[in-house]
Amino acid sequence: MNNSKSKLRTRIRMIGLSLAGAGLIALSFPALAQPQYGKGGAERLAERLELTSEQREQIEVLFEAHRDQMRQQRRQNRDQMRQQRRQRHEARMALREEISAILTKEQAETFETMHKQRGDRGSRKGQRCDRGYRN
Numbered sequence: 505m506n507n508s509k510s511k512l513r514t515r516i517r518m519i520g521l522s523l524a525g526a527g528l529i530a531l532s533f534p535a536l537a538q539p540q541y542g543k544g545g546a547e548r549l550a551e552r553l554e555l556t557s558e559q560r561e562q563i564e565v566l567f568e569a570h571r572d573q574m575r576q577q578r579r580q581n582r583d584q585m586r587q588q589r590r591q592r593h594e595a596r597m598a599l600r601e602e603i604s605a606i607l608t609k610e611q612a613e614t615f616e617t618m619h620k621q622r623g624d625r626g627s628r629k630g631q632r633c634d635r636g637y638r639n
Contacts, residue, residue, distance in 0.1 A: 521562055 546567050550560040600619065604612045 521559065 546560060546564040549555070549563060553559075555563065600615075604615060607615055
């Protein structure tokens with residue numbers, strides 16, 4: 505009887521620790537993408553939260569288990585951003601073509617020149633390119 509109570513207590517503790525670990529992961533999910541939770545992140549977390557060695561081991565296992573999932577999500581996010589960028593580019597090109605179809609030959613030539621001039625400014629990453637067209 506005493507042995508079965510001991511096993512039950514152990515199971516309850518393990519469930520509690522698992523839930524606590526899952527809660528910790530859930531609360532810090534956005535922070536997991538940050539570098540402080542990469543390699544050695546469990547150690548820093550252990551120091552700040554004053555974790556026991558048992559808690560530390562369990563959290564290290566959780567970090568390892570979720571590391572591949574987080575990498576896959578970052579990869580998917582990059583792929584989605586590239587696809588959205590392509591779609592925006594295609595939409596801009598379609599708009600340019602539709603506008604050009606409305607313009608006279610001279611207007612279309614001026615319009616094309618404006619885009620070529622703007623293209624040099626718009627290709628610089630990180631700089632604003634919404635200042636309008638300049639001749």
